[in-house]
Amino acid sequence: MTDLNRIRNFSIVAHIDHGKSTLADRLIQLTGTVAERDMQEQMLDSMDIERERGITIKANTVRIEYPAKDGHTYVLNLIDTPGHVDFAYEVSRSMQAVEGSLLVVDASQGVEAQTLANVYQAIDANHEIVPVLNKIDLPAAEPDRVKEQIEDVIGIDASDAVPISAKTGLGIPEVLEAIVTRLPAPKGERDAPLKAMLVDSYYDPYLGVVVLIRVIDGVVKKGDRIRMMKTGGTYQIDRLGVFKPAMQDIAELGPGEIGFFTAQIKQVRDTRVGDTVTHEKKQCATALPGFKPSIPVVFCGLFPVDANDFEDLRDAMEKLALNDASFTFEMETSAALGFGFRCGFLGLLHLEVIRDRLEREYDIDLITTAPSVIYHVHMRDGSMVELHNPADMPDLTHVDHIEEPRIKATILVPDEYLGDVLKLCQDRRGEQLDLTYAGSRAMVVYDLPLNEVVFDFYDRLKSVTKGYASFDYQMIGYREDYLVKMQILVNDEPVDALSIMVHRDRAEMRGRAMCEKLKDLIPRHMFKIPIQAAIGGRVIARETIAALRKDVTAKCYGGDATRKRKLLDKQKAGKKKMRQFGKVEIPQSAFINALKMDG
Amino acid sequence: MAEPWEAGGFGLYIHWPFCQAKCPYCDFNSHVASEIDQARWKAAYLSEIERVSAELPGRRLTSIYFGGGTPSLMAPNTVAAMLDAIRGKWALANDLEVTLEANPTSVEAERFRAFRDAGVNRVSMGLQALNDTDLKRLGRLHSAAEGRNAYEIARDVFPRVSFDLIYARQYQDLEDWRAELAEALTLAADHLSLYQLTIEEGTAFGDRYAIGRLGGLVEDDTAAAMYDLTQEMCEAAGLPAYEVSNHAGDMAQSRHNLIYWRGGDYAGIGPGAHGRITLNGQRQATETDLSPLGWLRRVETQGSGETLRETVSGREQAEEYAMMALRLSEGMDRARFVAMNGADFDPDVLNRLESLGMIEVTEQKITTTLDGRRVLNAVLRDLLAEAR
Numbered sequence: 011m012t013d014l015n016r017i018r019n020f021s022i023v024a025h026i027d028h029g030k031s032t033l034a035d036r037l038i039q040l041t042g043t044v045a046e047r048d049m050q051e052q053m054l055d056s057m058d059i060e061r062e063r064g065i066t067i068k069a070n071t072v073r074i075e076y077p078a079k080d081g082h083t084y085v086l087n088l089i090d091t092p093g094h095v096d097f098a099y100e101v102s103r104s105m106q107a108v109e110g111s112l113l114v115v116d117a118s119q120g121v122e123a124q125t126l127a128n129v130y131q132a133i134d135a136n137h138e139i140v141p142v143l144n145k146i147d148l149p150a151a152e153p154d155r156v157k158e159q160i161e162d163v164i165g166i167d168a169s170d171a172v173p174i175s176a177k178t179g180l181g182i183p184e185v186l187e188a189i190v191t192r193l194p195a196p197k198g199e200r201d202a203p204l205k206a207m208l209v210d211s212y213y214d215p216y217l218g219v220v221v222l223i224r225v226i227d228g229v230v231k232k233g234d235r236i237r238m239m240k241t242g243g244t245y246q247i248d249r250l251g252v253f254k255p256a257m258q259d260i261a262e263l264g265p266g267e268i269g270f271f272t273a274q275i276k277q278v279r280d281t282r283v284g285d286t287v288t289h290e291k292k293q294c295a296t297a298l299p300g301f302k303p304s305i306p307v308v309f310c311g312l313f314p315v316d317a318n319d320f321e322d323l324r325d326a327m328e329k330l331a332l333n334d335a336s337f338t339f340e341m342e343t344s345a346a347l348g349f350g351f352r353c354g355f356l357g358l359l360h361l362e363v364i365r366d367r368l369e370r371e372y373d374i375d376l377i378t379t380a381p382s383v384i385y386h387v388h389m390r391d392g393s394m395v396e397l398h399n400p401a402d403m404p405d406l407t408h409v410d411h412i413e414e415p416r417i418k419a420t421i422l423v424p425d426e427y428l429g430d431v432l433k434l435c436q437d438r439r440g441e442q443l444d445l446t447y448a449g450s451r452a453m454v455v456y457d458l459p460l461n462e463v464v465f466d467f468y469d470r471l472k473s474v475t476k477g478y479a480s481f482d483y484q485m486i487g488y489r490e491d492y493l494v495k496m497q498i499l500v501n502d503e504p505v506d507a508l509s510i511m512v513h514r515d516r517a518e519m520r521g522r523a524m525c526e527k528l529k530d531l532i533p534r535h536m537f538k539i540p541i542q543a544a545i546g547g548r549v550i551a552r553e554t555i556a557a558l559r560k561d562v563t564a565k566c567y568g569g570d571a572t573r574k575r576k577l578l579d580k581q582k583a584g585k586k587k588m589r590q591f592g593k594v595e596i597p598q599s600a601f602i603n604a605l606k607m608d609g
Numbered sequence: 610m611a612e613p614w615e616a617g618g619f620g621l622y623i624h625w626p627f628c629q630a631k632c633p634y635c636d637f638n639s640h641v642a643s644e645i646d647q648a649r650w651k652a653a654y655l656s657e658i659e660r661v662s663a664e665l666p667g668r669r670l671t672s673i674y675f676g677g678g679t680p681s682l683m684a685p686n687t688v689a690a691m692l693d694a695i696r697g698k699w700a701l702a703n704d705l706e707v708t709l710e711a712n713p714t715s716v717e718a719e720r721f722r723a724f725r726d727a728g729v730n731r732v733s734m735g736l737q738a739l740n741d742t743d744l745k746r747l748g749r750l751h752s753a754a755e756g757r758n759a760y761e762i763a764r765d766v767f768p769r770v771s772f773d774l775i776y777a778r779q780y781q782d783l784e785d786w787r788a789e790l791a792e793a794l795t796l797a798a799d800h801l802s803l804y805q806l807t808i809e810e811g812t813a814f815g816d817r818y819a820i821g822r823l824g825g826l827v828e829d830d831t832a833a834a835m836y837d838l839t840q841e842m843c844e845a846a847g848l849p850a851y852e853v854s855n856h857a858g859d860m861a862q863s864r865h866n867l868i869y870w871r872g873g874d875y876a877g878i879g880p881g882a883h884g885r886i887t888l889n890g891q892r893q894a895t896e897t898d899l900s901p902l903g904w905l906r907r908v909e910t911q912g913s914g915e916t917l918r919e920t921v922s923g924r925e926q927a928e929e930y931a932m933m934a935l936r937l938s939e940g941m942d943r944a945r946f947v948a949m950n951g952a953d954f955d956p957d958v959l960n961r962l963e964s965l966g967m968i969e970v971t972e973q974k975i976t977t978t979l980d981g982r983r984v985l986n987a988v989l990r991d992l993l994a995e996a997r
Contacts, residue, residue, distance in 0.1 A: 535987075536962075536965050536967060536984055536987055536988075537965055556830075558984050558987055559829055559830050559832075559833035559983065559984070560805075560829050560830075560832050560833040560836060560983055560984065561983075561984045561985070561986040561987050562853055562982060562983055562984060562985040562986055563807075563853075563985070563986065564804040564805045564806075564807050564853070564854050565804055565807070565854065566853070566869075566932070566933065566936060567866060567869050568622060568868075568869040568875050568877065568883055568884075568885065569622075569624075569637075569877070569881075569882065569883040571869070571883065571885065571894075571929050571932075571933065572883065572894060572896075574932060575925060575928050575929050575932060578928065578932060578986075578989055578990070578993065579928075581986070581990050582990055582993065582994055582995065585990060585994060593961070
């Protein structure tokens, strides 16, 4: 067990690409925590998707032993948190388990919207914050300007910011010293009853559920019988250890320490992040306040391309859900797409990550339908229905009004793109709440409907600002608006998977755009195909796909037989990527691409 | 009992791979060589005729086809030696058709009589266009006048003459084609092959197309109108379409090409030649070495130019048969398809295609309509789709 005064617990706050993972790698490397030959990039990101996308999805911890200049060896516990807005709530929870943060800012880019959101969470958690300026070796680095920006925008003292280059290793020793000298030691009572915070948990196929904890008071040992105060579950600890970042067993964990245990827990759902872990017999007096579970806000349908994969898809989703309590799914049937699942996610990135994992790790080809949010449909009889899927919209004669979720979006953008950003927000039914300047960058705050954001807002924002804008949001509640269900009819039959909820004033525009898109996305058939957008029975937009007029091989003789037969086989394989809908074949990609807006 | 291929007949295809120049639209196996040792090539072809005939004894030969490349550049005595050898190997149909593809230049026209004396009784001439601008654009070496002249000579020399035109060419409109086809129909050929320009990968046109440098291409809807006009005008002139791109009067159809479209047997010799031959009840696909020199050396050292021989499965035979036979206005034999495939077409698909006016269905036959032939690839994709 480690003396409280020799422990420092911290997290790293940074925008994507500002070098958080690289800095973590350097800290691990310089302290010899991992042998040189075992080092790999982004040590803490264990999933392929995390490494590929350069993002962290689950919280990870690493215990680093650091011999400081004062002659003592310190235990530094780093909790690496997700950087993306979808996982903001997980970040806030992890923050509660440590006493300080390193605020990493790219000295050539400056503060970004996500940095802001996360650093405010650190401030809310009463963290001591050490600013770190990364990438100062780049010619474009402007450390003084960025320091000024940190002070202006965030409002913390940046005069002692540590200049580093995580890539070259410059300044890393200074960061380690700053952690020891500037961050506070944890507090706690060794002799008090055990009180530990459940920081996170994940499913390991060999070990069962692995639980990350931060001990606040008392001591936990291998073999102890423990109780989760919220869920009431009792378990015997099989294995106790720390991450370095590989698992290493340890005899006990005392106050201020961070580690893990396993205890024959079957699934992640049996553990609740923020729960208080105590001894079964000798319990602590008061539990920690705990956290709300994070709830899905974005929904979409996932359907197997090959109907035979349905059961495999269910198995795969169950496995993923074991490890991700915020991912939900329930069976759904669609006239167009057959059997599939309606799935809930924390946000669009979460959706993409889950879909990628299903396709890649479980090798299932999927059709993704348009993402939707949860609408509150208030009925005339006073009841309220939560609508997750436009296809389930109740009969309008019974509907009194509909409310939609809204968000507060914070966007940081260089001056020259401000006009485009304002236009984009305005087009998406945004209401401006604030507009301020920090140097040559503007910070705009908008109240926006979530349904205008879930689909391609972030892509559009990146495109109109050439990637220079950053974006973050939080949910602010529900508001009534004039919302309608718009159906798309292909060859006079409604395609349920293409139905969307839309504001009445935007319906014509969206309907036209979708019909035009579908006209390009659906190949010509042997007959002409009308495509219509309709609200109720009223058609508001129409396009026609002309009949295929010519598709024949001009020359086909004996020497062509093999080649043309193989070509035909290839074309037939291409047909498998289509969904038969009535007499019309719709390419899978059309279900999602039809919604993308160019403007 | 008759074997299935016998409904289509048996032909011999001989590939001559050399041309004076490579045309920018052509994706056939053709090469430009400065010097060709005719004696050495002749010996190799004779050796291949010997090999193939030994394997397929006792058959009656329906047709012989010299394709290329430009076989009219062969020495007439090479052609004569091959035909003599063939006559000694197989029984010949009374009306044996011997076709030679020819370029319409004056050089070649001079050899026409020698080819006829060797036994060639039909030529297929690559006129391709009837005006100089378009001929140049298509990379042809002959002028329109030279082409007309060569055609007239061929008309005098050979009992049967066909010629090719390429339409839906760059910068061509419907009226241009109407005028050109009308002129072509006055030339009194008994057979016309009228091909829409197709941009193939691996050709000069294909390369230019890929980088967006091939201008004036005809839109699909215009090309479709040109196709319909072609059917109309040829029919009126007594040369109805008997296949997607081929038109002929009575008894003037290419018997050799009908073997391909009717699912008959054909042996292929010469560089890159394909064959389909039925041996012991199994249909085999054969291919020879694509490279002219590679083929020559292979024949000389190994006694065979063949590089591939594989059994064509029943399903593949059925697909090839449908793909080929539905090109013909006479249609396909359903019982033959079922025998190869082991199962009939999906009746729902047949009904749907019939109600769309793409095909006509009887107990015995499936026939494509004009509309169906124009979009045959789409019809085939539906007809041959695997059950879902």
